[in-house]
Amino acid sequence: MRLVTTMTTNSDWMAALGWIPLFPERASANAANVDALYFFMLAVCGVVSILVVSLIFYFAVKYRRRTPDQLAEEAHVPIALEWAWIIIPSLFFMSFFGWGAFVYFKDAKAPEDALEIACTGRQWMWKFQHPDGQREINTLHIPVGKPVKLVMVSEDVIHSMFVPAFRIHMDVVPKRYTEVWFQATKPGTYHMFCSQYCGTEHANMVGSVIVLEPHEYQNWLSGAATGSLALRGEALFNKLACNGCHTGDAEARGPYLPGLYGRNVQLTTGEVVVADENYLRESIIKPGAKIAAGYDNIMPGYDGQLTEEEIIELVAYIKHLGKKYTQFEPVAPPTAPAPRPAGQNPDQTLPTGTVKPTQAPGVMSPAASSTSAPSAEGTTRKPN
C-alpha cells in the first residue's frame, strides 16, 4: 500500500497527544484567503443556526400543550417579517458569493513568472516533468515562495489534483490541459490526493508535495536532470520528421511554428483561435480539427501514437521556439554556455528553465539545456 506515512509536524504532535485534528495545515498564499472566507461563513451560519435552534427550543417549551384540549393562541406576526427574512439572508448570500468569487478569480490565472511543471495523471499515479527534465512519480519537489504552475493532463480517466495544505483543487482531464498554480509558504511535506474517483486504486493515487528551501531545491534539481523538456521535444520533432513539412521555408507544407505560441491563428473556417497548449496539443493529435488558413489538411494525426508525456515534450519544444527553427538547433553542450549568462545572471536564485517566452530569441534553448551541460552545473550550484 502506498499510503503516505510522512505527516506534517502539526498533525504529528496532535496525534501523539491523542487530539482530534480540527484544522488542516496551511502552507500556501491561497490557503489564508480560503480560510478567512471559511471562518466568515462559519461565523454567520453558526449564529443563524444557533438563533433558529434556540428559538425552536424556546417556543417548543414555552408553548407546549399543557392540557389535552389547549388550543393555539391567537397570534399576529407582522407579515413584514417575511420580507425581512427574504432580503437580509439574500444580502448575506451575495456577500458569500462575492467573496467566494473574488478568492477564486484572484488566483485563477498563474503569474507570468510561475515555474511551470507538467503533470500527467494516470491510473493510478501522478507523473511530473520539470522544465529541466527531472521526472518524478507521486512526489513533487517545489521551491518555497515561488509560484508553481502545474499544466495537467490525464492519460485515461478524469483525476483531480488536490493538495489540502494549499487549498487547491483541479480536475485532470484526458486529452485536455488544465492548470492550477500555488505558491508554497513554508517548507514541509504535504499530502497530494486524487479526489476524483478513478477506479480500483483511487485511494492509493496519493503522493507528497515536498516544499524545499530555494538552495535545497537547487541541489535537488541538479541531482536529477536528464535533458530539458524542450530538448527532448526537439529530438522527437526530428525523429517524427515533423521538420520535413514545418521547414520554415516560404513554400513549406506546414505552418511556421516559431513564435506561434500565444498568438492568434486564423483558421480556414475564418475563425481565429489562440495557439495555447490545448490548441497545439489538438493540432498534433488531430491536425484536421482546426486547420490554419492557407494550409492543406495533409498532416497525419498522432492520436494514440504518442504518450501524454511525449506530447508535453513536443508542446514544450514549440512553446520555447524563438523566431527561427535554427536558433534552437544547437543542441550540443559546447554552444550552450555562451548566451547563458546574459539570461541567468540578473537573477541567480531563479531555477533554470523558467525563462519567459518573451525573452530574447536564443536564450531559451541554452538556458533550458543548462542543467544537462557540464559547464552549467557549476554555475547552478553557486548560490549554495
Next chain:
Amino acid sequence: MIEENVSLPRIHYLNSHYGWKSWLFTTDHKRIGLLYMVSITLMFFLGGFFALLIRLELLTPQADLFTADTYNKFFTLHGVILIFFFLVPSIPATLGNFLIPLMIGAKDVAFPKLNLLSWYIFVIGSLFTLWVVAVGGIDTGWTFYTPYSTTFANTHVIAATLGVFFTGFSSILTGLNFIVTIHKMRAPGLTWFRLPLFIWSMYATSIIQVLATPVLGITMVLVAAERFAKVGIFDPALGGDPVLFQHMFWFYSHPAVYIMILPSLGVVSELISAFTWKRVFGYKFVAVSSLMIAIFSFIVWGHHMYVSSMSIYAGMLFSILSYLVAVPSAVKVFNWTATLYKGSISYDTPMLYALGFIGLFTIGGLTGLFLASMGLDRHLHDTYFVIAHFHLIMVGGAVMGYFGGLHYWWPKMFGRMYPEWWGRLSALILFVGFNLSFFPMFIIGYLGMPRRYHVYAPEFQVLNVMSTAGSSILGVGYLLPLVYFIWSLRYGKVASNPWRAKGLEWETTSPPPPENFLEQPIVTEEAYNYPTRPAQPAKPTGKLTGGLHPSPATATGREAQVV
C-alpha cells in the same frame, strides 16, 4: 394521544378485496402506495446495509475487510440504490400516492392504470439493479463519470444504467399523474391557495420529475451506447467530451436533490401545523417557495463542476444562482419557526422528527452555501465535507421527513397506532446517531480527506471512528421502526384521527374506504383552519380587536397581538 371508543370501519381499502391478484392488479392509489412502500423499504435496507459495510471498512486507515474493488462496489451500490430506488420514489410514490387524492378530495389519481404501470416499471428497474448486485456489482460511483464508466470500468455498467433508465420512467409517469390529478381533480371549493402545503410541494416535485428525468434517461442511454457500441460521445479517445457528461448528469441530478427534499419540506409543513394546531405562518410564501425551488433547481447544476475545467465565468453564474435557490429554502425554515410561536405544541413522534428535520435541514442548507462559494469549493470539492452536506439534506432531511410522515399518517393508512414510546425513542436514537455519523465528516472534509477512499491517512482516524460509531446507532434507529410498525399492524391501538388534525384526508375513515369518500366532500375553508383561543394578555392593553388577516398598519416591526 390516543382516542377513546374508536373502532375500525367495517369496509376499508385493505379488506375490500383479498388475494395476491387484488394487490398486483390493483389500480387503487392507496394500495399502489403500499406496494411502493414495501419495495422501497427493501431497497432502503439493502442500501443501508452497504453503508454499514462502508463505515466498517473505514474504522481503520488500512484496508482490513474488503479489497479496493469490493469497497468501490459497495459505495456505488449504496448510492445507486438509495438515490434512484429509495430517495427519489420515497415520499412521492408512497405518501404522495396515498395522500394526494385523499387531500384533494378525489376518488383516485387521474390515471390509475398508469399509476400501476409506474410501479411495475419501478420493479423492472429494481430487478436490473438487484441483478447487478447478484452478479458482481458496479464500481463507477453513483455519478457514472465518464470516461471511467464508458471505457475503463470492468463491472456491470450497462445493466445498472438500464436500471436507472427504467426507474426514471416510473418517476416521470408518477409526476405526470400527479400534475394532472392536482390540476383537474380537486374537490369543489378547493382553490389553489386552500391546498395543503404538501400538495404544493408534491406539485413542484412533479414538475422536476417530468422535466429533468428525461435528461437522465438520455444520458444513461448514451453511456450504454458508448460502452456497448463505442459511439464517441464522452470518451475523448473516441472523440467525445468527458465534461459534457457531467453537464448532462447534473442537469438531472441537481434538480433530483429537490425531488428528494421538496416532498419532505411539504411533509414537515403538515407536521408543524398538525402538532401546533395552527395555520402555517406565511402560507403563501411557503407554497410559492416550493415552486421557486423547483424553478431555480434547473439552473444551478454547474456548481458541481467549478473545478472540472468549465469556464470560470460559467462557474460564477452558477455560483450566484446557487445562492438564489437558498433563499426560498431559508424562507421555509423561518416560517416553520414562526409557526411554533403561540402554538399548542405537542411532542408526539412525528413532531420530534419534524423538529429534528428543521435543525438538520438548516445546517445541511447552510453548509451548502459553503460549497456554492467558488473560492471554498476549490478546497472542499469531492471531500468528506460534501458527503456530510448532502447526507444532512438527503438523510437528515429527506429520510427524516419520510419517517415523520410515515408516523403521522400511519393511523390513516392502517387504522392503528404505532407504539408512541418506542416511536419517540427511535426518533431520539436516529437524531443522535445521525449527528454522530455526519458531523465529524465536516471536519474530516475540511482537513482534506477525499471521498471514495477505502484507505486514508492516519490522522483522519479518530473522526472516522466517531462516524462509524454513529452509523451503527443510526442502524438501530432504522431497525426499530421496522419492527414496531409491523407489530402495530396487528397489535396497535385502533385510531382514526389521533392527532385531531385538520385536512380532508382526516375527514374520511381510517383506513379509508376504497373510494376514499362516501360522498363528495365540499371545501369551504382554507387548509389548517384550526380554532384558536384568545391571546393571553401579556399587558393590560394587550387585548386588541382587529381583522383575521394582518394589515400593514399593524406591521410595526414588533409582534402585535390581535384577537
